[in-house]
Amino acid sequence: MRYSQVHWRRACVGLTAAALLAVPASVGSAYGVTPPPGPSPSASSSSGTGFAELSPAVAARLDTAIRQVMKEANVPGVTVSVSAPGKGNYLRSFGVADKATGAPMAPDLNMRIGSVTKTFTVTALLELVDQGKVGLDDPISKYVTGVPNGDKITLRDLAEMRSGLFNYSADPGFDKALMTDPKKPFTPQQLLAFAFKHPVQFQPGQKFDYCNTNLILLGLVVEKAGGMPLNDFITQKVVKPAGLPHTLFPTGNEFPSPHAHGYTNQTLSGKVEDATDWNPSWGWAAGAMISDLSDLRSWASTLATGTLLSPKTQAERLKTLPTGIPGAGYGLGIFNIQGWIGHNGSLPGYECLTIYLPEAKATVTVVLNTDMLHNTTEPSTLFGQAVTRIVTPGHVFNLPAVEPRPTPSPVSPSPTR
Template identity: 40%
Template structure:
């Protein structure tokens, strides 16, 4: 097994080059989260969201077994359809003191933050304040090849900027002081110092530096801090009352505790209060299962954008590992008809997807990052769970190791 690495918030299959550096998200985690727990049961009364009783029973058993097998201290699943909402929790939100999992608790959502950041950019496009094909150099200075890298390339992961989490100096510094507050400029410098992966627009590879830059573009154009713009343009008007942009490692409400296997000094350690600023507009946010259900439906329906701009958002190019089944669009992955994103920060993993044809959502929250056969646990769980819930339209999550 190789060196441990920070999660890189990716949803896609990695390039061999980045695999050699990072070993892939969580692929080198040495141990699973400790202990097993009993199911806390469904939190949504008798609602099954129109799912068959057999599907609900099988899904509940699978989720309880996921926890009992030690893959995570706890898990939250929320499924919505036009017929209602089904929510199931299993295990614990905290191991000391032992606390049952609850779907109402806040959770770090990692790269699902990207869906908010890219939506803000598209809102600015809609307002005529920026253009998708504008060079990023118009808004942020010091970007290598910034006059050739467009906002569209940043959102579609085709800009060629290196992943700053692949920088060993950055990783070492992070683990030496996980409470440290990082600036966006420091994150970008860790990317730039690695050099470019490829010329802008010629390939596709996931890099958090891209979405960090888009966050800075939002601040520059709006003339306000990113968190203020986010609250004013999305969180407040759409009633996402339990979704926040944290300024440090604390939570404003009762929350799920995170347990990471990535700290080189410990097999498993409590990462609840680690600074999320290592992710900025690529992964800093906090939310709940209910808010994410509402949000991913809004995003999937294009409710915040014109139909034309939503179509632009869902465009993709046959570059890198994009194919008909899985491809990365503008801040979203489209996976066998499901639109959404996953997220990972130390100790927390999440997934939120929406299917336009079914008008259905699936949201998963897990308070562990311990790999399963070299894969992020949230990917494995969604791949296994979705055929039980929607046998005709499963989420065919690619195998990522």
């Protein structure tokens, strides 16, 4: 999710829309599980939950829709998973994971997941709530000093994106620092310094405004109350209990193999570059994590059903508030869009979408290796929309286009680059 109406593309995406690559994508082999032959009802004729039987005919429609999005948005590679109990499973990879070698996209590749990291950070926070170590209505000043309006902004305000703080990733100085040297490491304190130079945008609770600064602060709260570095807490208390063997919180630009190469035009020149080894520390608690499709598919249901939390705390999490976007609400580090609960993520070179529809116990997961917008829409949104139009026409995942980002001013290359 970017933030508010998302006016800058490096905000680790959350509630917004799509990306575009300037090189045509080749469609590689499809991998997957297709249900056994049988009747091929349309989505509209499916019973009960309104979720389509994932028959060969529906799988063929999904193949066509996904290839069409790839072609229109010039996406190099994508993997899509769709599943629901009693309806079958669909798992396909299309295109390439590496444009230089032509290596095919595959379901087992590690990917950077951008703002889906937020769901892990807030889950960690809510576990501490269950343990009585923090309170959602505690002011952030109780844990972190020097926060503008910190005595009024609560942890709940931060998790709901209603703090009123300035988004550090919208600061021109941060933009210059990141774009000059994308492999540069950032500390949480450096990120907050970019934000705290600016006055508060509004009083806490007044409105929704997607802001990465909120998650950096919550990450510091988890560290203080949890008694260990954030990456260790999330690994030990969230990732392992959730059974996610391929999910990690990197401390630098490490990227386990196998992984897809990621392509972005969020560069000084505006030209497409390989962002695979860029350092995600600038996203930290808001967007630095790595996972694969299998883990994300599992995480979608864990997140939406509250497996790691008490029922009371999960109920608090799912109390979504209006965002100003029709059909979209945001809760505690989680969105509900037309009934789909989850999050999306974007980081230079990568996007993903992991969502769950409770009434059908259905999961849709998408990972792709570009963040380049197509007509101001996130590609992950385009794939989510195309898939849900077929399998859940009564619950079509959709987000409005993002505002065009300003053209960055030229910056001299860093001598360390």
